Amino acid sequence: MTGHSSYRAVVRFTAAVALAVVTLIAVGFGEARQHDGNRQIDDMSLFMLAGWLVSLVAVGRAQWTRAAYLREVExxxxxxxxxxxxRAEQSATEERLRIARELHDVLGHSVSLINVQSGAALHxxxxxxxxxAALSAAEExxxxxxxTSKEALRELRSTLGALRGPDESAPTSPASGLDRLDELVARARATGIDVRLRTEGERRPLPPxxxxxxxxxxxxxxxxxxxHARATGAVVTVDYTDGAAVRVRVDDDGEGAPEGSPPGSGIRGMAxxxxxxxxxxxxxxxxxxxxxxxRLPVDARPRTEGSGRTE
Incomplete structure (x- = not known):
């Protein structure tokens, strides 16, 4: 629509200029054919007519230019x-995805551990x-x-703290980080899998x-x-030897992923x-x-966003 309007305006301006030129030529030609004593318009009047026509064309051009400028500004x-x-919609979508990923990680991990632990006890x-022996197994x-449920509630409160209003107090529980891996490994070990934690390099604080x-x-x-793994053991390794990044690895002795299987949501979320x-x-x-x-660079900031095992 804008292109058609500009085109029509150019056509009208060109027609106005052409009409003014034709009018001046016609008047000038008509006066030139008259004898000196029979002229209807003298030179001064002809000059004023030309100036008047040029002024009309100039005023029209100025108004068209101003209208075009206003349209462009609008x-x-x-x-x-x-x-x-x-941008606001994209930011809101990214925030929803971030919260959804956090809830998936927190609840998925804890519910999975509870399911395995209760299943083992029932078995x-x-x-x-x-x-x-039955009482001991049930108590354990x-x-x-x-x-596990206590830790899940703690992490859930911390995650939902991102949704709190400006007048609400922030959660007081510590945020999860690599310094809490001992607890994470202990909970995983309680499911019957021999999970070990290993650190390489000198441990150092990381950006939250x-x-x-x-x-x-x-x-x-x-x-x-x-x-999914049906593993008997796993090793968690945190590697600080790279000064520009931290590396984490989790290796298990399970069955692995079927060949050609698409990555599950957990693998995609980690990626x-x-x-x-x-x-x-x-x-x-x-x-x-x-x-x-x-591998995570230690000086990186989060920015706007695998192969693996199916879930």
């Missing part, structure tokens, strides 16, 4: 408004052991479920977003180990976390089972 304002709305009780399972991302990657990897910080993540079968490895 279009730019509308474009800026649309861009601002698109032992189904063998109808002696009352003392309930203690593990209690600890990177620290949380590394923790979540290990958490989701252990969730996959307990749910998105790594890419958000300019890092990378690999998830593939190994000679012993399955391995997940991630």
């Amino acid at each position: 279009q730019r304002a509308l474009a800026a408004e649309r861009e601002q709305e698109a 032992r009780l189904s063998k109808k052991p002696e009352p003392a 399972a309930l203690e593990a479920v209690k600890a 977003p990177v620290d949380l991302a590394a923790y979540r990657i290990v958490q989701e990897s252990l969730t996959d180990v307990t749910r 998105e976390r790594a890419r958000a910080f300019g890092g990378e993540l690999t998830a593939r079968n190994t000679a012993q089972g399955f391995g997940v490895s991630a």
Whole structure:
């Protein structure tokens, strides 16, 4: 529509100029054919007529230019408004995805552990052991479920703190990070899998977003180990030897992923976390089972966003 309007305005302006020129030529030619005594318009009047026509054309051109400028300003304002709305919508979408990913990691991990722990206890009780042994197995399972659910509530409160209003107080529980891996490994070990934690290089503090991302990657990897791997053991490795990045690895001795299987949502979520910080993540079968490895630059800021095992 704008292009057609501009084209019509140019056509009208060209027609006006042509009409003015033709009028001047016609008047001038007519006066030139008259004898000196029979002229209807003298030179001064002819000059004033020419000036009047030129003035009309100039005024029309100025008005057209001003109207075009106003249209351009209005279009730019509308474009800026649309861009601002698109950015706001994109930011809201990214925030929803971030919260959804956090909830998936927190609840998925904890519910998976509770499911495995309660399933193992029921399996032992189904063998109808002696009352003392049955009571011991039930107490052990309930203690593990209690600890896991307590940690799930703590992390859930911390995650939902991002949704609190400006007048609400911030959560007081510490944020999850690599310094809490001992607890994470202990909960995974309670499911019956021999999970070990290993640190390479000198441990150093990390920026909170990177620290949380590394923790979540290990958490989701252990969730996959307990749910899908059918493993008896796993090793969690945190590598600080790279001064520009931190590396985390989780290797298990399970069955691995079926060849050609698409990545599950857990693997995709971990890969998105790594890419958000300019890092990378690999998830593939190994000679012993399955391995997940991630590298996260320590000086990176989150930015706007695998192969692996199916869930």
